[in-house]
Amino acid sequence: MSVELTGAEITIRCLQEEGVQCIFGYPGGAVLFIYDELFKQDKVRHILVRHEQAAIHAADGYARSSNKVGVALVTSGPGVTNAVTGIATAYMDSIPLVIISGQVPTSAIGLDAFQEVDTVGITRPCVKHNFLVKDVTELALTIKKAFYIASTGRPGPVLVDIPKDVTQQKTKFAYPDKVTMRSYNPVIKGHTRQIKKAAELILGAKRPVVYAGGGVILSDAAPQLTELTQMLNFPCTNTLMGLGGYPATDKQSLGMLGMHGTYEANMAMQYCDVLVAVGARFDDRVIGNPKHFFNENRKIIHIDIDPSSISKRVKVDVPIVGDVLDVLKELIKLLKAEKEKPDQAALKEWWKQIDLWRERDCLKFDRESQIIKPQMVIEKLFNITKGDAFITSDVGQHQMWAAQFYKFDKPRRWINSGGLGTMGFGMPAAMGVQLANPKGKVACITGEASIQMCIQELSTCKQYKLPLKIVNLNNRYMGMVRQWQEFFHGNRYAESYMNALPDFVKLAESYGHVGIKIERPEDVEDALKEAFKLKDQLVFMDFITDQTENVFPMVPGGKGLSEMILV
Amino acid sequence: MRHIISVLMENEAGALSRVAGLFSARGYNIESLSVAPTEDPTLSRMTLVTIGSDEIVEQVTKQLNKLIEVVKIVDLSDGNHIERELMLVKVRAVGSDREEIKRLAEIFRGCIIDVTDKSYTIELTGPSSKLDAFLETVERSTVLETVRTGASGIGRGEWTLKV
Numbered sequence: 001m002s003v004e005l006t007g008a009e010i011t012i013r014c015l016q017e018e019g020v021q022c023i024f025g026y027p028g029g030a031v032l033f034i035y036d037e038l039f040k041q042d043k044v045r046h047i048l049v050r051h052e053q054a055a056i057h058a059a060d061g062y063a064r065s066s067n068k069v070g071v072a073l074v075t076s077g078p079g080v081t082n083a084v085t086g087i088a089t090a091y092m093d094s095i096p097l098v099i100i101s102g103q104v105p106t107s108a109i110g111l112d113a114f115q116e117v118d119t120v121g122i123t124r125p126c127v128k129h130n131f132l133v134k135d136v137t138e139l140a141l142t143i144k145k146a147f148y149i150a151s152t153g154r155p156g157p158v159l160v161d162i163p164k165d166v167t168q169q170k171t172k173f174a175y176p177d178k179v180t181m182r183s184y185n186p187v188i189k190g191h192t193r194q195i196k197k198a199a200e201l202i203l204g205a206k207r208p209v210v211y212a213g214g215g216v217i218l219s220d221a222a223p224q225l226t227e228l229t230q231m232l233n234f235p236c237t238n239t240l241m242g243l244g245g246y247p248a249t250d251k252q253s254l255g256m257l258g259m260h261g262t263y264e265a266n267m268a269m270q271y272c273d274v275l276v277a278v279g280a281r282f283d284d285r286v287i288g289n290p291k292h293f294f295n296e297n298r299k300i301i302h303i304d305i306d307p308s309s310i311s312k313r314v315k316v317d318v319p320i321v322g323d324v325l326d327v328l329k330e331l332i333k334l335l336k337a338e339k340e341k342p343d344q345a346a347l348k349e350w351w352k353q354i355d356l357w358r359e360r361d362c363l364k365f366d367r368e369s370q371i372i373k374p375q376m377v378i379e380k381l382f383n384i385t386k387g388d389a390f391i392t393s394d395v396g397q398h399q400m401w402a403a404q405f406y407k408f409d410k411p412r413r414w415i416n417s418g419g420l421g422t423m424g425f426g427m428p429a430a431m432g433v434q435l436a437n438p439k440g441k442v443a444c445i446t447g448e449a450s451i452q453m454c455i456q457e458l459s460t461c462k463q464y465k466l467p468l469k470i471v472n473l474n475n476r477y478m479g480m481v482r483q484w485q486e487f488f489h490g491n492r493y494a495e496s497y498m499n500a501l502p503d504f505v506k507l508a509e510s511y512g513h514v515g516i517k518i519e520r521p522e523d524v525e526d527a528l529k530e531a532f533k534l535k536d537q538l539v540f541m542d543f544i545t546d547q548t549e550n551v552f553p554m555v556p557g558g559k560g561l562s563e564m565i566l567v
Numbered sequence: 568m569r570h571i572i573s574v575l576m577e578n579e580a581g582a583l584s585r586v587a588g589l590f591s592a593r594g595y596n597i598e599s600l601s602v603a604p605t606e607d608p609t610l611s612r613m614t615l616v617t618i619g620s621d622e623i624v625e626q627v628t629k630q631l632n633k634l635i636e637v638v639k640i641v642d643l644s645d646g647n648h649i650e651r652e653l654m655l656v657k658v659r660a661v662g663s664d665r666e667e668i669k670r671l672a673e674i675f676r677g678c679i680i681d682v683t684d685k686s687y688t689i690e691l692t693g694p695s696s697k698l699d700a701f702l703e704t705v706e707r708s709t710v711l712e713t714v715r716t717g718a719s720g721i722g723r724g725e726w727t728l729k730v
Contacts, residue, residue, distance in 0.1 A: 129635040183638040308629035
């Protein structure tokens with residue numbers, strides 16, 4: 001059964017064996033043999049991007065929206081350095097990727113060869129793991145390991161660096177069925193005694209909050225999170241990465257929490273007595289100043305697959321290391337078997353308090369405005385797509401408004417760069433989402449600053465006929481930078497004004513797409529409707545929005561969760 | 568507090584740089600680090616000395632555990648352990664100093680392993696504090712050169728760190 005194959009053939013065969021249907025990449029000298037093998041087959045489809053950063057973002061969007069491992073292929077040297085931003089983005093958000101990079105021939109490594117960089121060295125701090133394959137006999141096992149490591153435990157990007165001569169060498173090929181590593185055995189099942197302790201705390205809670213993060217999405221545990229929250233009648237808040245983990249239109253949802261979270265979510269977080277943290281990591285944008293957070297007493301249950309996420313920024317009372325899905329199932333089973341129920345009278349009081357906070361109506365904005373309000377555009381987008389679109393975003397104000405105003409009821413519908421905050425992420429990620437979900441409606445909410453960081457991908461969208469809907473909230477500013485400059489730097493708008501903007505309509509048209517410029521609030525709805533009617537075309541909607549609009553509520557840096565600036 | 572941590576890891580190219588990179592990226596202190604293959608050539612054993620609060624050292628061990636090539640890890644400071652460090656120290660030894668330094672080396676159970684008419688090279692092993700004590704005892708101006716391996720540690724009794 002085992003015939004001799006070249007390293008390049010083996011690479012492609014491994015991808016086929018892994019069931020990879022679609023990869024994103026850009027050819028170059030060091031990967032030419034691999035591209036030659038790609039050319040000779042038709043199981044693995046290759047999407048040619050226009051910049052390697054976009055290849056990684058696209059593979060990332062593909063992975064986030066489908067729960068498959070995203071795969072990218074780049075060449076040595078600049079191919080890899082261009083990819084680094086994408087890799088770091090995926091690493092911060094724990095997205096399973098396998099990146100295959102070409103390398104100069106083994107005989108040239110270390111000699112400052114043309115297009116040589118120390119790929120393993122450069123990417124080491126922003127990958128879950130990486131490999132340099134110096135021997136073709138190790139190639140298949142290494143790729144197997146890469147997929148295994150990327151997709152298990154806390155997921156993350158894994159890079160496999162393959163020197164050019166290794167792609168030419170021949171060896172017998174057999175793809176291993178499975179792989180075991182003595183040094184890598186992620187814990188899946190939570191500790192039973194800890195889960196029991198958590199159940200006891202939950203049953204004794206008077207002012208509980210469920211705080212759910214990206215781990216819920218990554219482990220596909222949204223149904224379990226929803227079941228747990230609803231059987232207990234607890235309020236639930238989601239992090240930026242966790243949106244869609246609990247249905248946002250449900251009455252028990254408090255919306256997003258954190259720096260731009262809702263008033264009710266942040267107040268509930270601050271004043272709860274039992275906090276159930278599920279697949280979240282208490283990061284600086286979520287709880288603000290940890291000292292202020294601990295001005296109030298509360299018991300914390302923390303479920304996470306990564307032990308190093310537990311007690312990193314916040315000391316917790318009941319840590320449970322394990323896969324969120326497994327732990328939630330156990331917890332639900334345990335609570336169902338329990339006769340005792342949480343104190344209903346206390347819960348009623350707590351909900352009353354929450355409703356008072358809700359009355360503050362923290363997301364209100366001027367609906368009568370004669371200038372387009374960005375919030376209104378997103379609300380309309382939500383209504384027109386019936387909340388069922390895949391939404392990617394770039395980074396800045398528009399990202400926060402998207403998170404606040406698009407009510408995600410399903411997981412894997414909200415795709416954004418939460419951890420690294422990478423401008424330029426939105427459109428390439430949307431390409432990946434569209435390829436993973438050919439029938440899905442995919443919109444990219446962006447701004448005129450972010451979109452220009454990967455604008456070249458309009459060309460890729462043309463080549464593969466990707467009918468994305470680009471919602472460009474154009475306020476002629478790097479909005480979030482401008483907002484901080486207004487609040488904290490005495491209105492000195494240093495370099496945050498986007499001068500010399502292109503005519504986005506003409507730009508879209510020059511790439512062969514449809515462009516629409518929208519300047520009046522009354523035209524917003526029609527434009528969106530028309531865009532979604534054009535099912536086979538990318539439509540670039542350039543919304544000219546209010547330049548002075550700010551994102552509220554806001555917890556300023558270093559402040560506590562209850563110290564929000566409100567509208 | 569000072570912690571001495573033993574790490575058993577795959578003996579692979581690049582494993583050491585992952586550990587070193589982790590410490591610099593997360594701003595942890597490394598007082599010393601020593602590493603060599605074990606009796607099983609597929610494994611390396613590293614001894615790390617770090618200083619930090621309990622919270623930081625907890626993070627250090629968790630982050631080390633997260634490295635794919637790390638097989639097992641133990642904070643030796645949690646229990647009874649022995650640690651030793653090797654130092655080679657070259658001192659100026661002329662006139663009456665020669666006898667004095669020789670005597671001092673004997674007191675510290677050191678060996679003089681190289682001799683010239685102007686210098687001795689002394690080999691000394693012991694806990695790091697003993698090596699510090701030796702250096703404090705000899706006249707500063709006579710020390711020409713020192714080289715230390717960093718601490719190696721092992722648990723006391725029958726308890727072992729093995730795969």
